[in-house]
C-alpha cells in the first residue's frame with residue numbers, strides 16, 4: 686500500500702475508535718464521586734447524574750448521624766455505591782478485610798436503609814488482594830468504568846474539572 690494511503694487509513698481508524706469511545710461515554714450512566722455530608726457538592730450535579738459514590742466516614746464522621754442529609758440523598762432516587770470507608774490515601778491499596786468494611790456498611794444501611802452492592806476505591810487505588818475478596822460481594826468499579834462513564838467530583842477535586850467533564 687502507498688505510504689500516504691496507509692497513514693490516511695490509520696488516522697481514519699483512530700478517529701473511528703475515538704468516536705466510538707466518546708459515544709459510549711455520552712450514553713453511559715453518569716456518576717459523581719465523594720458524596721458525603723462533609724464535602725460540599727453542587728446540587729445540580731447530584732440531580733444530573735445516575736450513580737452517587739458515597740463516603741460513609743469522611744473525617745471519621747458517620748453519614749448516619751446526619752439524617753436530614755440521608756433523606757435528601759435518598760429522595761434523589763439514584764443508585765448508591767460505597768466509595769471506600771474513610772476515603773483516606775491508599776485506603777484500599779493496603780490489605781483490608783471484611784471487618785474493616787463493617788462500620789461503613791452499617792452507617793450506609795442506617796442512613797439509606799439499603800446495603801451497598803457497588804464498590805469503588807478512593808483514587809481507584811485497589812490492591813489485587815483486596816479486589817479478590819471485595820468482588821465476591823460487590824460490583825467493583827475500576828479504571829475502565831471510570832473511563833467509560835462521565836465521572837464528576839463533589840467539590841470539583843477530580844483530575845478533569847466538572848465544567849470540562851460535561852463536554853467530554
Ligand SMILES: [Zn+2]
Pocket residue numbers: 718719768772807808
Ligand atoms: Zn474519591
